Amino acid sequence: MKQYKATLISMSGVRVYNPKLLELGLTLPGFVERSQVIASLPSLGLLTLASHTPDNWKIAYKELDHYTEQDIQHIIDEQPDIIAFSALTARINETYALATKFRQWGIRIIMGGLHVTAMPAEAMQFADSVIQGEGELAWPSLLRDFEKGKLQPHYSSLSHSGLNFNLHQAKIPRYDLLDISKYNRLTLQTTRGCPLHCHFCAASRTISSYKKKPLELIRKELDKIFGLWNRPFIELADDNTFVDKIWSKQLLDLFSKYPMKWFTETDISVAHDDELLEKLARANCSQILIGFETTTANGLKNLDKANWKYKQFDHYFKAIEKIQSYGISVNGCFILGFDTDTVETFTTTEQFIKQSNLTEVQVTMLTPFPNTALYYQLKSQNRLLQENYWDKCTLFDATFHPRNFTVQEFEGLFQNLMARIYTEENKKERKSHFKAVLKEKSNTINT
Structure with a gap:
């Protein structure tokens, strides 16, 4: 043959193209830390x-x-x-x-x-x-x-x-093609898609509808990774891992059998299930990223089809506290640039980050990725800055005309917020609070 x-x-x-943000990134490790991780993933x-x-x-x-x-x-x-x-x-x-x-x-x-x-x-x-x-x-x-x-x-x-790929037909990714020494973590996918389908999301259904990988295949993939790397750090390439709580608990039982630290993205509903949180802690989950999106309830209206995130808003603080009480740090994700955002939104975002005691935060600019509902909305309103702005889809560069600011005002407010929340002092303060939570948890277990 x-x-x-x-x-x-x-x-x-x-x-990042914005020169002032780029300059900030050189001096604020909290700002560049997450982007460096993403860039280092295979x-x-x-x-x-x-x-x-x-x-x-x-x-x-x-x-x-x-x-x-x-x-x-x-x-x-x-x-x-x-x-x-x-x-x-x-x-x-x-x-x-x-x-x-x-x-x-x-x-x-x-x-x-x-x-x-x-x-x-x-x-x-x-x-x-x-x-x-x-x-x-x-x-x-x-x-x-x-x-x-x-x-x-x-x-x-x-x-x-007419084609529909069943994850039962999936094969183990060729991790053997990688030079493992170049990576600080590897990726593993357990689910595809997300049923929430937020109007700005470029990933929820673009490639695939929501589906779960068979646990036996996930086990084989983990065995393959451990055959190449004794104690890996694994980042799940999922949009929303723990949608199906029954399946999720079985996944966590599997993960608990491997000596690994890992990270994933999910939604706030994990805080409603104590058994799931216990299994998360037992499976050595280091952190979960949750898209809170905005710190104003009005901004969450019609963000997803069922208004699910809007209905969760009043539970944000308690959910964060509960998840972190199990020794699982929360990386809160916030987006600025919604039509409901005002100058005050930047202040409330900073206050929320401090009052919620989030361990880490990820703050980005609203970005109309192609073929999303947000993209078609802004395009029909003639608010896109240019036809082909793809190189500015970094999550840190302005790509459209905000409703309540000029582009320059929006960039200035965003830069000032980043300069405040990503200082080394604020980053240490967030980490130290979580360390205190871990210490209290440890003392409770030992007494």
């Missing part, structure tokens, strides 16, 4: 595609954050038959430029991921073929078509395509 070669390239890392999507690749294809995996012309020439010299790109929206224009360069050397270019799924017609201008939605079914078909000289410009696993 003829042998082929495919190079999978992850366009990792995101660059592309689980590409590693998953690698596991669904036929045996007659040799796979190379590469991450291009900071790269040189020599790096590009090295890839060309390896003479891959196909280069498959995965890129965040913020780096898609850079990906298009690289793809154009590789195509000039006769290399066929494949693109997939969130942005390409949202904007397939745009991506097809720079690629020989694009994959919309989940890649596990489309990728093997694409490779077979390539071998026959019949590569199609478009492959889709979205609902209208």
